[in-house]
Amino acid sequence: MRVLHIVTGLAAGGAERQLHLLLRHLPAHQQCEVLALTNPGTVAEALRADGVTVHHLGMRGNRDLGALPRLVRLVRAGRYDLVHTHLYRAQLYGRTAARLAGVRAVVSTEHSLHAGVIEGRPVTRGVKGLYLAAERLGSTTVAVSRQVAQTLRSWGVPPARIELIPNGIDTSRYRLPPAERAAVRRRLRAELGLPYGGWVVGGVGRLVPGKRFEVLVEALAELDPATRLVLVGEGPERAALERRAAELGVRDRLVLTGERDDVPELLAALDVLAAPSTAETFGLGVLEGLAAGLPVRYSACPALDELPPRAAPQARRVPSEPAAYAAALRDLRPLSGHTADPLPHPPAVGHYDIVRVAADLGALYDRLARV
Incomplete structure (x- = not known):
């Protein structure tokens, strides 16, 4: 055919x-x-x-x-x-x-x-x-x-x-063997100027108003100064996000990668995925974060809404507001030490x-x- x-x-x-x-x-x-x-x-x-x-x-x-x-x-x-x-x-x-x-x-x-x-x-x-x-x-x-x-x-x-x-989602691409994942994490953190042992929040998607990445930039200003934010994607909101980060004094803590074709590997360099968009038709980025073994905080994801809550226990819905994301991300940050071990695949990943x-x-x- x-x-x-x-x-x-x-x-x-x-x-x-x-x-x-x-x-x-x-x-x-x-x-x-x-x-x-x-x-x-x-x-x-x-x-x-x-x-x-x-x-x-x-x-x-x-x-x-x-x-x-x-x-x-x-x-x-x-x-x-x-x-x-x-x-x-x-x-x-x-x-x-x-x-x-x-x-x-x-x-x-x-x-x-x-x-x-x-x-x-x-x-x-x-x-x-x-x-x-x-x-x-x-x-x-x-x-x-x-x-x-x-x-x-x-x-x-x-x-x-x-x-x-x-x-x-191609689940096999997001689940790297432990040694390979550690090597990828170390390489990409060095490439992006991120401390290997630091705590990194990430978002994935086009830099457009609907993704509401400004919520994460404003939340960053309320988090520990050692926290970094990585946004993977490109779009017309890039300059506005940079300006807002500069106004809040967090421009040096924000990394904009631009358009990339190695998203599964980049996710291995993160500690948590945040998705503040309130208007999604599916929520692919949330599923990708779960497939990479990350805890996920999101505001809209029809893909998860259509499954029982136990299908993705490491995902939590958060109001799309800076204070709410700051609180949710602060609660996730380890009190001491640092672990890069991925979480197990939830049932939602296999379903999709x-x-x-x-x-x-x-x-x-x-x-x-x-x-």
């Missing part, structure tokens, strides 16, 4: 990294290629390194309608059995192009949808109307959580056209293992291709 994944861009965001991970674990008979409408960033490089063919359409913006006929020609020439779209712009153009090219099986994954927000932007009447019009051109919309599925139903998408397949998730998606592909 030939499958084309169409995605808006391939920078190192959550949806893009999830696509890369899925392609590594889909059944071998499903031969996949990827097309980025724009911005073929670090994930495109990683895909090519894995041997995946990556196309770049060179789209100039949301209203570059001239990209549509080029996309139709590419889909038709590829003779694909199924097209799978990801993210809003790719959903609009990709579903339309697939239908015009004669592809019958068209899937879309909804990665980031709330009642009034899609991919961090407010949902206007026009945005919603275009979304629903494009949805009707597809076969199935995959929701990454029950929360997303509920939003789709509230918008009027028929339940029969919604498939719940959550995001997944990428092997199981990819098998479910592969089964959906096979079912739709037979229709």
Whole structure:
């Protein structure tokens, strides 16, 4: 089966990294290629390194309608059995192009949808109307959580056209052998200028307003001066976070790594993961922290909300306020000594293992291709 994944861009965001991970674990008979409408960033490089063919359409913006006929020609020439779209712009153009090219099986994954927000932007009447019009051109919309599925139903998408397949994590990448983990921890702490025996709080995600990393910067000012904060990611809020840290006198305790493709290793350099975002459609970063054996303090994680509390005993919900995070993190800090030993994997990690998730998606592909 030939499958084309169409995605808006391939920078190192959550949806893009999830696509890369899925392609590594889909059944071998499903031969996949990827097309980025724009911005073929670090994930495109990683895909090519894995041997995946990556196309770049060179789209100039949301209203570059001239990209549509080029996309139709590419889909038709590829003779694909199924097209799978990801993210809003790719959903609009990709579903339309697939239908015009004669592809019958068209899937879309909804990665980031709330009642009034899609991919961090407010949902206007026009945005919603275009979304629903494009949805009707597809076969199935995959929701990454029950929360997303509920939003789709509230918008009027028929339940029969919604498939719940959550995001997944490669659990094997996050569980390093003890000697290797210690070496990685020592190397990365030296690289980032962190004391090997110090206490380090971390956050992972794009530096955008919705992630609310300013909460952690302000909490840092209330913590022991030896505490460090590492934020893994890049985005438009970087300068604002740096300014706020300088105003609070903690700029020398804040480390911004920029965009990285070694997140599992970076997590081994942390002591706790903090996730103050209040609007998540899944909460992948929280699951990654748990897979790395870290205690986690978070404000929103639908992936955990959909499981019993005992599925992740080392994760605790915290109000997304600086004082609340400062108190929660202060309670976690060892009173004396320091341990880098990881916590055991909780049941939630196994539940979202990428092997199981990819098998479910592969089964959906096979079912739709037979229709």
